[in-house]
Amino acid sequence: MSAEVWEVTWFTMGVAALSTLLILPFGLLLAWLLARRDWPGKSVVETLVALPLVMPPVATGLLLLKLLGRRGPLGGWLEAHPGWEIIFTWRGVVAATAVMSFPLLVRTARVAFEGVNPRLEQVARTLGAGPWRVFATVTLPLAARGLVAGALLAFARALGEFGATIMVAGFIPGKTATLALSIYHLVQLGRDDEALALLAVSVAIAFGAVWASEWFLRRKKT
């Protein structure tokens, strides 16, 4: 593999990993709330979370662009702080991939939490454990497999993100060049052979990530 292919690969894996780490805390919290609590407007939240999964990625990207662009409600505030611009930077890649992979994490994690028998949590509380201790010593360990699977799935999705990324970050060689964007760019230039090399790397990584995710989901508790 050439140096450029390595660079693009590492960059892609790096932003995907960062994006997954960023969505983990809020994603797990939301998944737990959806699994264990009811509140008025819950179905609205569920639908909103599912939107990036169903909307065309470029549409989601457009929304983000309007929100985070210099004239957007959030973007204006961000631009005032140097080093915090999102659009056309690697931060934009992280933002786009985070939004696109968030629903996958939440769905998988929610199922993992729902799979923990609530009776166990209740008994733990009668034994004197407060809600945080119950979460840390009962819920989390028992849901761990599903949560890891969810994180891996989110990671895999982040690796392959294109539509929203190209809207928010564009393709800037050396700055926002992910595997997916690079493949598109090379094809536009007519350099199909190089694109195929990137394609092979994409397939290999995605295969590995999804395989690992399925493995975690498949392992039955003994």
Added chain:
Amino acid sequence: MKVELSGLRLTLTNFTLEVDAVLTGRVAAVFGASGAGKTSLLEIIAGLRRPVTGAVHVGDTVLTDAGTRTFVPVERRAVGYVPQDGALFPHLSVRQNLTYGSHPQQSAPSGLTFEHVVGVLEIAALTDRGISTLSGGEKQRVALGRALLAAPRLLLLDEPLAGLDAPLRERLLPYFIRVRDEFSIPMIYVTHSPDEVMALCDEVLLLERGRVGYQGAPAAIFVPATGKRYMLARS
């Protein structure tokens, strides 16, 4: 120790649970057919459910009072709860399960030390095993031990022998009797078996579709049936 259930009301699927009773025995039975509301009543006492109206007092302590909006969180009630299937933590060993609720400075005078409880329940040999390797009867004993080791002021048992076959039930009942005699922790024992009531309990609360049908001495409502068995007298 008195357990006062005053004016409790809770709407369930098919009927309303309405209980007004004071339990004073060492072991009070809550007896009724399936779906009579027995588990819901236990959940209210444990703090896992809130009644629409009414109050729960254990001794001098108010645990729940819908009127004054008092509600002691579950983890501070010191009310032990052994659900129907034991609900042992599958990811922890037997020892870890047993000690989950206990504090290092356990008061020895109450007799609730690890060694003593494990001895009474005869589960010493199991302590380093995984939960999945236990038989049904062993699981129930471990669940009971776990609840005891948290030093509760009241112990709730939801049909602990229901899922077991007759010979096993006969073998396990003595352990409950032993627990009753060794440790002075009041118990509320839910069951639909008259034999268990007669063997273990000082008083019985009869629940029929959410309502208290009878409260008092078990002998008053259970009569001998064939063999060594008891049955509910037709009133």
Added chain:
Amino acid sequence: MKLRVYLIGMAVLALRFGCALPAADLNVLAAASLSDALKEIAKTYEPASGDKLLLNLAASSTLARQIKEGAPADVFFSADEAKMDDLAKSGLLAADTRLSLLSNTLVIVVGSEGGAVITTPADLAKPAVGRIALAEPQTVPAGIYAKEYLQKAGLWKQIIDKIVPTENVRACLAAVESGNVDAGIVYKTDVLISKKVKIGYEVAIADGPKISYPLAVLKASKNAEAARRFAAYLASAEARAVFAKYGFLPAP
């Protein structure tokens, strides 16, 4: 009986209407910068000729690639000669239909409200100008021209880190309009249709690269006659007047 009458009736109607209008649907693949001018030309041409113009407006590089891969195309109107040469080499052009028709000027633009101030090309190298949008400088004509100019002006190396490549020249314009970049290089004809950017500096023809827009009919066209008719119309005085109105210059 009734069914047969119905079917015959339908056939008669089909023949009558099918034969009355020998209309062609022409696939016209044209550079993005020609969008507005061509749309106006189409408004006159379609009713007059009876043909329908399906305008595919994108970067010339994208269009050339589509043609090479066999996308249906009747007329190709490119923003640089290189793309046309490429198709000619692959034998895809209909003989004797190639014609260099138009030219254009490059301008450096900034957002019309606030933003960077640019009065000379060297201002692009200033720290205040953080991001500069260009149509992809490796493939899109507008970007290739811009790069050529910047190299000639000795600015390319200084600003190369600030470049945000876009898919075509209109996307470049949109980026400047949105405020997400500080400046961009587009054609003068693009600025004239935009209200949200203003010209910072206009590249004099002598200083800029040679910009040439060639036009040709494609050999694989299924409506060769109608295509030639349209190509001829584009070279007519009427059409040239429309192009001039939008700021295009005649071919160099």
